Amino acid sequence: MRELALHILDIAENSISANADKIRIVVEEDIPKDVLRIVIEDNGKGMDQATLEKVIDPFVTSRTTRKVGLGIPFFKSAAEACEGTFNIHSQVEVGTKVEASFKYSHIDRMPLGNIVETMLTLIIGSPEVNWLFEYQNGKERFIFDDEPIKQILGDIPLSDPMVLKFIRTTLEEGIRNVQKEYQTENLFVPTRVNL
């Protein structure tokens, strides 16, 4: 994976597979403290302690019992590669919370990448889920909830061209407004890294 936004997309897919109908994604850029924090929280079916240990270890998960693949170990190693932390909490029938933090200025920290495209993919691709997206930079916080949008739209699909444009500009403008205090990376240009 080349972007943290792709990791977020991948972890959120796990939440969808866990039959969550409410998924919250939080991205916080704290430049003074030099921390980037990402949280993905769902109200899906959750996991017991034994399963939880399995999903973190890439070598234990066997194909027949496989529910979650390499996504979580990938994300964990991305955080740990740049003096970050990784935590996963889960409770059966309650939900799962994945939390990762990164040293913002670390040379090995992946760029956040195109978070707008990640959110669009999730919102359009899984309309049955209520998506919450929060982005904080400095003191300002942008909060996006797709529930009011769906209520107004009724039976108009989210992939209608005008609706698509509306959601895209809402997300882009929301992030831009919050980014005034600290100019961080441009989130709308896809990152291309030649490996």
Added chain:
Amino acid sequence: MPTIKSLDDLKRIREEALKKQQLKETSGKTEVVVGMGTVGIAAGARETLKAILDMIESDNLSDIIVRQTGNIGLDSFEPIIQVILPGEDKVTYVKVTPDMIQNN
């Protein structure tokens, strides 16, 4: 506190979309499903889906429903998309790059 763009905009969009719907015969909608498992994402499925969404926007295609799904089970062929035309069988396309979407 910056919030969502005006929800009135959205109400207007809904009315316009409804008008368009009434003009059309109920011929059903084309469904496009993109595989979004870990492998699909790593292979570029998000960029493929972005190309599809961009095309819907630029060509104003209002009768397509885009969905995502988990791993389809053909990892080495990712990104995979499935197209279901109304009343027809599902067609699966493999190794779909954004260029392939734009050039069709």
